[in-house]
Amino acid sequence: MTSAPEFPDLLRLVDERSRAFRSAVSMASTLDVPVPTCPEWTLRDLVHHVGEGRRSWAATVAAGPAATSRIRPPTDGDAAAPREPEALDTWLAASSGLLLDALREAGPERGCWTWWGDSQSPRTCGAVARHQLQEIAVHTYDAQLTVGAPRALPDDVALDGVEEFLFTCCATTSPWPHEPAVVDYEATEGRSWRLRVSADGARIARRPEAGGPGAANDGRETVDARVSATASEIVLAAFYGRRSLEGLTIEGDRRVIDRLIAWEPE
Secondary structure (H helix, E strand, O other), X not given: OOOOOOHHHHHHHHHHHHHHHHHHHHOOOOOOOEOOOOOOOEHHHHHHHHHHHHHHHHHHHHHOOOOOOXXXXXXXXXHOOOOOHHHHHHHHHHHHHHHHHHHHHHOOOOEOOXXXXXXXXXXXXXXXHHHHHHHHXXXXXXXXXXXXXXXXXXXXXXXXHHHHHHHHHHOEOOOOOOOOEEEEXXXXXXXXXXEEEEOOEEEEEEEOOOOOOOOOOOOOOOOOEEEEEOHHHHHHHHHOOOOOHHHOEEEEOHHHHHHXXXXXXO
């Protein structure tokens, strides 16, 4: 796979990960157990976050390109999250259904408010679907870890997750506060990306081939650091902090990677 999944595939994968999330939650003997990867949250808090987030994005997508901010849906009455586990599961399934229905109705090209205004991702419903897939995928890992059954992200989800995070969450016009640097991210499944950071911000490009620190894909550019691992490890460890960096192979200047992880663009 060399490009983003098609819109129908994104919706299918969102549905699959949503079902996997609910399956993990159903394995818990209590919803009051803490979530190791989400400090100060219980599993119940995580379920509420996921369900309310799906409803919020469903409302935002349905509002169309005229929306000027993310829409917060009602959290009382029929929209409120119940406490009883079976009813909560039904509410969670309905939350995912609302999001999927809104995305199907809108289609991938329709404009939509997003928070990633200066990234390399478009402000469309297709891009929202792509990011929502990654959000539910990572939270599914959170839930699985909480019940003692963590699993790597599926390959197709993880591979697109590397690119989606780079294009949506890393790419920015905010100035990089250190010396310019070039970093390659290489998934062992065979895809790679190049990140360039400078006073002009951060820009991402797909790479046709893998390379290492000191190597240049065009014979001129020096790479300062390289991160290589499975796509799942890159997403969970390097990007979302769900796993330690020990599962990654980091070559070159480790300081650049540490600075990237700590960087919070304005």
